Amino acid sequence: MGDGQHKETQGEALLEVLGLKTYFHGDEGIAQAVDGVTYRVLPGETLGIVGESGCGKSVTALSVLGLVPMPPGFHAGGRILFRGEDLLQAGEARMREIRGNDISMIFQEPMTALNPVFTVGNQIMETVMLHQGLDKEAARQHAIAMLEKVGIPSPEQRVDEYPHQLSGGMRQRVMIAMAMACSPSLLIADEPTTALDVTIQAQVLDLIGELQEREGMSVLLITHDLGVVAQTADHVAVMYAGKVVEYGTVEAIFKEPRHPYTIGLFHSLPDLAAPGERLATIEGIVPSAFHFPSGCRFRTRCPLAGERCAQEVPELEAVTEDGEHTAACHFLEEARALQVES
Numbered sequence: 451m452g453d454g455q456h457k458e459t460q461g462e463a464l465l466e467v468l469g470l471k472t473y474f475h476g477d478e479g480i481a482q483a484v485d486g487v488t489y490r491v492l493p494g495e496t497l498g499i500v501g502e503s504g505c506g507k508s509v510t511a512l513s514v515l516g517l518v519p520m521p522p523g524f525h526a527g528g529r530i531l532f533r534g535e536d537l538l539q540a541g542e543a544r545m546r547e548i549r550g551n552d553i554s555m556i557f558q559e560p561m562t563a564l565n566p567v568f569t570v571g572n573q574i575m576e577t578v579m580l581h582q583g584l585d586k587e588a589a590r591q592h593a594i595a596m597l598e599k600v601g602i603p604s605p606e607q608r609v610d611e612y613p614h615q616l617s618g619g620m621r622q623r624v625m626i627a628m629a630m631a632c633s634p635s636l637l638i639a640d641e642p643t644t645a646l647d648v649t650i651q652a653q654v655l656d657l658i659g660e661l662q663e664r665e666g667m668s669v670l671l672i673t674h675d676l677g678v679v680a681q682t683a684d685h686v687a688v689m690y691a692g693k694v695v696e697y698g699t700v701e702a703i704f705k706e707p708r709h710p711y712t713i714g715l716f717h718s719l720p721d722l723a724a725p726g727e728r729l730a731t732i733e734g735i736v737p738s739a740f741h742f743p744s745g746c747r748f749r750t751r752c753p754l755a756g757e758r759c760a761q762e763v764p765e766l767e768a769v770t771e772d773g774e775h776t777a778a779c780h781f782l783e784e785a786r787a788l789q790v791e792s
Contacts, residue, residue: 463490463531464668465514465636470528472506472513474739475521481739483509485692486528488766489685491636496662496669498683498700500676500715504736506692507672511638513538514670515555516545532636551581554629556622556658558641563625564613570597570624571609577631596627600657619650623657630661637662638670643678655682676715680704688712691736691747697766698775706789708769708777710752713788746780753788754781 472484484506491497499507512518514530516537530537532553537545557563565573574596575589584592590609597605600623613621622642629637639658643651659682662669671682679686679700686703688696688711696709707713714732734751737743746764749755758780766776779785 462493464493464533465491465670466529466531467510467514468529468531470510470513470530471526472509472518472523473526474523476740478738478740482692482742483523483739484513487687487689487692487694489687489694489697491668491670492684493635493668494662494666495684496671496682498671498673498679498686499689500673500679500686501689502674502736504739505689506739507674507689508640510689511555511640511670511672514638515549515553516540516542517549547581550577550629550634551632552634553636553638554632554634555638555640556625556629556642558644564621566613569610569612570616570627574609574624574628574631577628581632592631593627596631597624599630599661600624600627601653602627618646619653622646622650622654626654626657626661630665633665634667636668636670638672640672641674642671643673643675651678658682676719688715691742692739693747693778694766695748695779696775696777698770702770702775708775708782708785708789709748709779710754710781710785710788711748712777713785714751746778754779754784756781 467487467489470484470487474481474483487506487510489497499510501507509518513525514537525538532548564570571590571593574593575586578584578592579586579589594605594609597608602608602620602623616624637658642658643654646654655678658669671678673679683700685698686700687694688709690711696703696707696712703712707716711732718731732751737747737750743750745761746752746755746759749759752759762780764778764780766778769775769777769782
């Protein structure tokens with residue numbers, strides 16, 4: 451796709467999520483799973499979305515693809531613009547056209563995403579027959595070519611095998627082959643390496659990077675792993691309790707994180723230079739989406755929290771002159787001292 455099939459210029463966002471609110475009805479009331487989230491993905495770049503389990507990362511991705519079950523889910527506000535088209539206003543038929551063709555997703559557990567009763571070849575063929583109108587034989591050849599492209603040995607043999615006959619790493623490669631089969635403009639990778647051992651993890655990330663470079667696509671990478679973000683992303687959005695609390699280039703955030711939560715995440719990484727030292731932790735747990743605290747949602751775990759934090763919701767504000775690096779905290783200057791402490 452580096453041949454000009456993608457017409458976006460570098461300045462225009464391919465995907466813009468603007469003030470997205472995705473809530474769920476539940477026994478305890480309404481869960482504000484995603485609450486006013488804004489970010490953009492530029493053509494050809496990778497945006498990493500980082501945060502602990504339950505912060506709303508995956509719900510954001512499912513919202514983009516129109517895969518949030520409704521009910522109990524509903525959109526309470528915001529827009530999702532893909533090449534300028536608001537996906538929240540698109541009907542199911544239009545979303546089916548976009549899904550798998552323009553926007554694809556790799557899920558974190560391939561065994562639940564792959565159908566156990568169909569061969570892996572059939573599952574790739576189905577996508578290209580649906581979206582690209584290929585006949586069965588052409589689709590089969592395309593499936594073999596895709597398996598080869600993602601580094602699966604003996605693709606002519608593997609195309610007729612079932613998911614249970616493949617290792618975890620191989621299944622994840624099949625998932626990538628399926629996602630890439632129609633050369634999407636945007637690939638959403640939801641914790642694509644969680645279930646894999648470290649060596650296979652690195653191979654899968656390298657593979658996504660290679661395909662991205664070759665095809666010119668954008669990647670939305672959802673992960674709780676800062677190491678993965680450092681290795682692959684251009685920009686990063688740090689999420690906590692349904693909100694983006696810090697946003698910027700990977701260089702800016704890794705060099706000088708400014709939100710107390712982001713700083714806590716970095717402090718809790720193991721220091722290879724000091725083996726045996728106890729890891730720092732962020733006290734407490736992410737609050738339930740049914741019962742977020744008033745004001746700043748991180749205040750119940752934050753060493754800097756004061757009265758203002760309980761009363762006012764902090765908005766994202768620029769922490770660099772170019773406005774590219776933003777953080778949502780009432781005590782941004784004091785947070786600098788936190789960074790130096792460790």
